[in-house]
Amino acid sequence: MSLRKTFARATRVAGIAAAVSLFALAGCTSTAGGASSSQPLKKEDLVFVCSVINTTNPYFAANIEGCQSLGKKLGIPVEVVDSNGSSQTEISKIQAILAGGKKAVVFVNTVASSDAPTIVNAVKAAGGFVTIWWNKPDNLDPAEVGNNFVAFQKHSGIDSGKCTTEALSKAIGEKGGIIALPGVQDSTTSATRVAGLKEALATEFPNVELLDVRPSNWDPQLAYKNAKDLIAKYGDQIKGVWTADDGMQIGAMQAFSEAGLLDKVKFVSDGLYPPTIESMKKHEGNDAIVGETFHRGYMASAIGLYTAYLAAIGEIDPSTLPHEKRDSMFKISCVTPDNLDEFLKWDNDVDGWVDQLIEKGPWDTEPVPLVAGGPEVIKPEYK
């Protein structure tokens, strides 16, 4: 038989095999979801899946750290999914792990809100348990999907925006112009933080003027370019800079530094990334950074994974949990140069914090206890 014919036959066989697998999977979809959630799973049958948007952003790297620490404590292997910023990569890698045989307990920091339904359905079909962090469509309710979608969890974006805006406004004497550099324009996380900014200005600081809002896509370089353009446009009218995350703050600070304005302008942002901590510690630019928020990637992933784990082994029954434990918002703390030291202790002992999480449960561990239920609603006037 010629090589070409052999190849053609192999292709046909592979095609038939794929079709059979799809039928089998479709069959699973209709039955396995219900069956799997009623029977507690054995610890030795589990694998932790830790899906992040990329592995180099400090926040996502911390997500992985939290998953690995919890996996080590509980003796469960951890599979990391690096989505490389692509929804397609994220979904296909998760599906490949689900097909691997073990029951998956999944934490996903979704690339886009729209990925959540596909991931949830795939995990449910494979009899696993999933907690989604940060992004999901508002109409995807864990309680409606069933026990396999254990919870959706996040920190309040509105609280973050208010927190940083208060620090910035006070630092500039509650009057003057500020500029804002949000993340990707259609990101819920960014939109809620901007809503917090606008609400704080409208209700508490009417003399602080929001000169311009330029979405910078979570990209330090775009933030740098936008900040350069806004410096050219407004010059010394800019007294403060609000960015939706610390990555963009790095770009903005570089632009103001090049313009010789770093020690005349104040900055606030969300995330308290390591470079931000360093900058605050060494009082860069006459204490240029005046406000941050504290929440951690390793805390988010460990809380998410631990919640899903408790459901998988039958310690909690998601269907009996109150709404706020299925659609949850965890505490976010406001950080200023004065109280910075209080928050640095956590990063030095991630394993110790995970011990506390296991002892106190996913909803009662400081400094990030459960504070409210979702979804987080943006008032129309602050959109």
Added chain:
Amino acid sequence: MTNTLAKPTGNVSVDTSELSSAGLTRTRRNILSGIGEPVALLGALVVLIAIFSALNPRFATITNLQNVLNQASLPIIIGVGATLVILIGSIDLSVEGVMAASGVAFVLMSANTRGGQDMGIWAFIVPLALGIVLGAANGLIYTLLKVPSFIVTLGMWFIGFGIATILYGTDAYPELTNETLTQWAAKIELGLPNVFWLAAALVIVAALVLRYTRFGRAALAIGNNEDIARANGMPVRKHKVTTFIIAGALSGLAGILATMQMGGTSNHIGEGYLFLTLPAVVIGGTALSGGKGGVLRTFLGVILLTVLNNGLVLAGVSPNFQSALSGAILVVAIVAAAWSQRGRLRIAK
């Protein structure tokens, strides 16, 4: 063109004076068509500058000029390499991957917040060499294995990105600790940012090489008709590999400069540059089919795009409309600039 070269057949008497007069007209038309597009592009740029200046007086200030030129510099440097590659009828999509690999290598070999040793001059040489190696790999695979450049360089994009990701690891974001490095790019010398002087020097060198050297003329000849170039004994493969090496080196340089500009880097440092630069090359009038165009046109194309984005921000256009408006203005500007040339445009279907 074809008619003038065709050999007269039979007893046809040829009026040489008529021929030479027709030739002269054609030469004049060729010269006009050669400068027509850049002049029209320059016209579009002037109109944009006039409109933006009217909308916001701060647009036409020295500070903003320095800002625009600072922002345009990296796309110009990458654009020089991209233009050379496009002139030979190929394409280089590996820009962002090469930038990432070089940028991360540079920061890790310089004094940075992650610690480690400052390698001095090697912190520049090694990342540039990395760009050259990746560029050479592009050229060699493309010419020896006859794989389309589109595919090879797409693969090399991800290889470069992969190298950057491995080098970067999962430690904290590394920032340069040497302020001379972080402030160099935007530092003003003789009224303009350092990085722009570097970009301008590269454009001038590339323009002179294209105009006055055998290498430059060969690039145009290969892009025009590779078979004829080869039949004339031109070392086509060598020229192509050299072109990709130059493009790789320039992407590597851009990775280093972007890192210096940001004061640090991650493996995402190159993001967005490819799809800023390629349109600028085409807008400048370099044909994607090869053989026609030049780096001065690319320079104009980059400046046009940068002015457009900067002007829209200064004019206070809402971010919701900026993308659509920027696209619409661009289409109008290009149609206006290319109007006189529309009959001779080499449209790639």
